Amino acid sequence: MSTSKGSGADPAAPQRADASAWLAVAAGSLGAMMATLDISIVNSALPTIQGEIGASGTEGTWISTAYLVAEIVIIPLSAWLERMLGLRTFLLGAAILFTIFSMVCGVSTNLTMMVIGRVGQGFTGGALIPTAMTIIATRLPRSQQPIGNAIFGVTAILGPLLGPLIGGWLTENISWHYAFFLNLPVGILLVTLLLTTMPHARPQWRELRQADWFGIAGMALGLGGLTIVLEEGQREQWFQSRVIVEMAIVTAIGFVLLFAGQVYAKRPVIKLSLLLDRQFGSVAVMGLVIGMMLYGSAYVIPQFLAAIADYNALQSGKIVLISGIPSMILMPFTPFMIRNIDIRIAVGLGLAAMATSCLIDTVLTAQAVGHDFVDSQLLRGVGTIMGFLFLNQAAIASVPREDAGDAAGLFNAVRNLGGSLALAGIATVQDQRTWFHSRRLEESLSANSVGVQDYLSTLGKSLGGPDAALRTLSGTIQREALVMTFNDIFWILGVGILAVLPLVLFLRPLPKGQSVAMH
Incomplete structure (x- = not known):
């Protein structure tokens, strides 16, 4: 997520942030670091993981792709989910579920189980990334936001780069499973920080009625179907395969629904x-x-x-x-x-x-x-x-x-x-x-x-x-x-x-x- 010149701190925010605000910024940045780290933490360990769960080199790309596709769907939805659930509730749910799905990846014994865990990680981890910038914009005064942006910038750059190194070290010295188990203590720390530093806000359930359901369904079906077609097309001989034909139809339906949302939704999920x-x-x-x-x-x-x-x-x-x-x-x-x-x-x-x-x-x-x-x-x-x-x-x-x-x-x-x-x-x-x-x-x-x-x-x-x-x-x-x-x-x-x-x-x-x- 990003901030613009027009995004500032909460009008009620003091000229200098207190310790609670900085701890909230630390919590947001920690969550973003955890999420960006897991984008690439499997890359260097992928040959080892593929061998242990019985996946081929081509199938192994699903372990990386599943996370990215899920992130693509959730990032545009984050603002709506944040308004509906409240920032603290939304972040707590995302952090807890991210940790749980990380454990699923860590105990996976086959490709299906691993992909399910990675999809769950992508959905919940993708939510942790843009909300970090929301915390900076709302908890820090304008004069101190550049410091918060710099902290977040370090996490945004370091996460994907440290991922292969940490994943590689754990794979060689302990086991690849700990590339995912690592998120358990980090997740516990994140939840603790969120509970103690973030104010509770009442859910706004009326947002459910205003949601762009066409767009939400369209993104999930369109992007998910497109990824399956691209991933499996070569192995399934493209449109000679019934599976690829069906996925192509699902993809087309998904993009039609996405464009329908642009026309009929009061506030489209993603403003194309x-x-x-x-x-x-x-x-x-x-x-x-x-x-x-x-x-x-x-x-x-x-x-x-x-x-x-x-x-x-x-x-x-x-x-x-x-x-x-x-x-x-x-x-x-x-x-x-x-x-x-x-x-x-x-x-x-x-x-x-x-x-x-x-x-x-x-x-x-x-x-x-x-x-x-x-x-x-x-x-x-x-x-x-x-x-x-x-x-x-x-x-x-x-x-x-x-x-x-x-x-x-x-x-x-x-x-x-x-x-x-x-x-x-x-x-x-x-x-x-x-x-x-x-x-x-x-x-x-x-x-x-x-x-x-x-x-x-x-x-x-x-x-x-x-x-x-x-x-x-x-x-x-x-x-x-x-x-x-x-x-x-x-x-x-x-x-x-x-x-x-x-x-x-x-x-x-x-x-x-x-x-x-x-x-």
Whole structure:
């Protein structure tokens, strides 16, 4: 969630916040940290988790995607749920349920159970993220809100980056189950802070009558169905499968209901008409592609290091964390940059850095290891802080003050949608391109070639026979094909960012005095 220049503290708030207010801010930031951490905490541990619950590499993407899809649905609903239940009740419910669903993930023994737990985590964790900014806007006076925004900004950046490292350390030193059990003590602390620092508000049940039920159902069916189609399409032979056809119909019905809500609901759950604004529409498209790059690269790098470099979960997590170094260094300077750097220059440089970081990773080889990602990860971190931070500001500044909340929810939903589409697309690309490269490599090796025969003969003597030599050659082909496939994925991500780079020309300078918005 984000705040705009028009969001201020509660009129009744004192000029300086008391200890209770700061503890409330700490509670909100802790909840947001817990939720953002769990977006990526499974990435470095995913190969281990897949093996233990019996999921294939393609099926394993569901463990990451399920969380993102659920977040996409809940983020735009958070403002309505907050009004209906009251902020404290809403947060308490989300924190308790998030902890429970984390335990479900931790004790999962199969893919179905894990996905159910991750969907529950996404629904409840997604609610914890935007409400953190609501606490800052309502409990702190305007003069102290930049401090609260900075605290939240640190959690928003650190969470996804620390996730793979913490998940990797727990997987290697204890067990992957504790990547989820970790949320139990944190959840207890969060609930305690909420009970002692947040005032109770009476539920407003009349909000149920005013809800955009068409939109709510449409988002769930449309986004859920679309994700299933993308995830399972390749494995089910696309529209030759009855399941894919049925899911495509569900997706279409969902989007029809979503658009019906735009017409008939008094207050649509997500205000899609904002996309018609030239600046906001451009921001949304760039946010979608950036989401694809951020979540796609954070997923692919640990997969590459595990499959090719034989890295364990902890080693992969350390490489992913490198991109957070520039973000943390630049974070204190973000208010200065926002006031003094033209948004078109900042976003342009940020997108260019992100695209370059992906293109650098298109020349990986089977000998590549972690340090081959250092340069690209550092560039990725610079691009993220420059591009994404300014885009978040532009999303709020490009709409009227009364639409700032809708703009923030839509922008963050679009970013997560990009991540979901990337993870689903990566699974499909990985299947298709690995098969394609394997066949091309096999075609280049003639069985009658003297060189091939000599190679197999030498290999057979060292390994104990021709069968072992053929198996080794097959493994080498598969390995090289997989490396080429990862290079293709980074190329697609890089070119995708370059394709939206011209949209920076539609951005307008930020208003003077614009306050820093995060997430």
